[in-house]
Ligand code: FEO
Ligand code: CA
Ligand code: CA
């Protein structure tokens with residue numbers, strides 16, 4: 001029989017039923033409060049948020065951005081009532097952002113002020129928050145409050161920096177980039193910095209050239225139009241700036257310093273932010289690869305061993321990656337004087353690998369270096385060039401070495417107890433019956449699964465299994481392989497995070513399938529260490545153990561539940577409600593909008609506490 005291998009943490013709440021309301025639902029004994037919604041002023045340069053959409057581009061630059069996603073709580077001096085919440089603002093809802101949606105003139109050109117507001121609603125918001133008498137509040141004038149937008153100047157670091165690939169009219173020496181975009185999942189480092197990850201950035205660009213560079217073809221840079229038409233607006237069109245023209249990559253000059261052909265080469269990276277020092281630029285860490293990065297998660301650090309980061313490419317049939325530092329971890333680096341110098345030490349020099357999942361439960365990390373062998377018998381160097389050329393087209397390098405195409409890798413997280421790595425594979429409705437393998441075993445996979453692996457000694461390989469399969473509770477056993485019931489059925493797992501106690505929180509971004517008929521998006525919890533041991537590891541969720549997976553929260557209609565952060569003592573946890581349809585109604589996230597009323601929807605962080613002030617979930 002099953003044998004628990006870790007005790008001390010037991011979930012102590014009843015799994016919630018599904019919900020389809022305009023409210024956040026949490027178990028009895030808990031509160032859910034709205035914190036730092038879109039438009040919250042961060043300094044005196046912003047007017048208060050206006051419910052008619054009339055705030056200016058400048059207001060938006062100085063306020064919390066839109067469509068919150070990944071985030072992290074950086075405690076001040078280890079406290080659980082004072083910290084910096086750093087929040088990704090992934091994308092925008094133009095209908096909510098402007099008084100009456102996006103506009104353009106008769107020739108299709110967008111107004112510059114609207115475009116500036118849209119650019120300023122993207123990126124990252126750093127927000128000082130404090131808890132007084134049990135209530136969390138934003139400190140609206142704190143010097144650590146900060147915005148990063150699609151126009152903020154950032155440093156380029158690592159192998160791509162100063163190469164011809166990233167020399168632009170704006171940065172002729174290839175040391176700077178402008179902006180970060182479509183920041184989806186996130187990460188953090190063992191030295192106290194935040195990582196924000198550039199996911200669907202290709203869609204703000206267009207290239208109308210007859211033939212696109214190979215990397216732009218591989219990553220799907222649009223050839224007809226951009227997502228929001230920013231490049232049509234008349235902004236500061238000086239050659240060095242090209243405020244909006246830079247989103248059109250079509251070559252028009254004699255060289256890269258005459259136009260914006262290289263602008264997209266400065267996107268697609270992991271970006272490091274020091275939340276404790278507002279004087280420091282954000283830094284793009286190019287050694288971790290260039291693709292549609294969902295997020296970036298550190299492995300468990302050990303003195304004298306390399307520092308490891310896991311990252312995934314969220315698109316159908318894309319890959320899971322691992323970066324391994326050349327430098328070995330020194331515990332003194334956990335409290336450095338210069339955090340970004342430590343970032344350079346562990347994130348600019350190292351080796352990027354991509355995962356192959358073999359059907360026998362073994363796995364291999366395939367190096368993406370010039371000397372790495374390809375499946376065709378050549379080397380990556382012979383096929384692509386030196387390391388910068390490999391990074392520029394990371395996904396194609398991964399194709400060449402024979403990585404396993406996955407069912408859309410979204411978030412990862414590392415078990416703080418045993419170092420096991422978990423990653424959501426959200427869905428892949430295009431996987432055909434001939435394309436199945438043990439790691440991606442269901443055709444037309446509309447439900448998704450969570451895969452898990454444990455590194456072998458030496459970092460060159462791993463053992464993996466599927467932790468849980470998403471499914472509709474009514475589906476046949478071949479689909480509902482984990483025996484889910486109405487109390488815990490879920491589909492399209494996306495956000496994923498272990499807290500420091502070993503509770504695994506699973507969030508969903510689902511729509512349109514059988515599970516969505518029964519419930520809005522949700523957050524579930526499980527303690528893997530409490531599942532029966534199998535071969536020395538915690539067990540997977542199966543028909544015997546499925547009741548240990550419990551639904552803790554359900555989001556409002558039309559929203560996705562994403563982002564996870566916790567105070568060090570776990571008495572407050574923070575989640576984000578992204579793209580709600582008719583929410584929030586008040587500061588109480590669990591108060592539904594009255595029937596017949598429509599509010600201007602605002603993505604928001606929600607802070608969850610127990611009414612008795614105790615730790616969450618137990
Ligand atoms: Fe922005 Fe892959 O979710
Ligand atoms: Ca999202
Ligand atoms: Ca996501």
Ligand code: CA
Nearest residue numbers: 410426494509
């Ligand atoms: Ca998603």
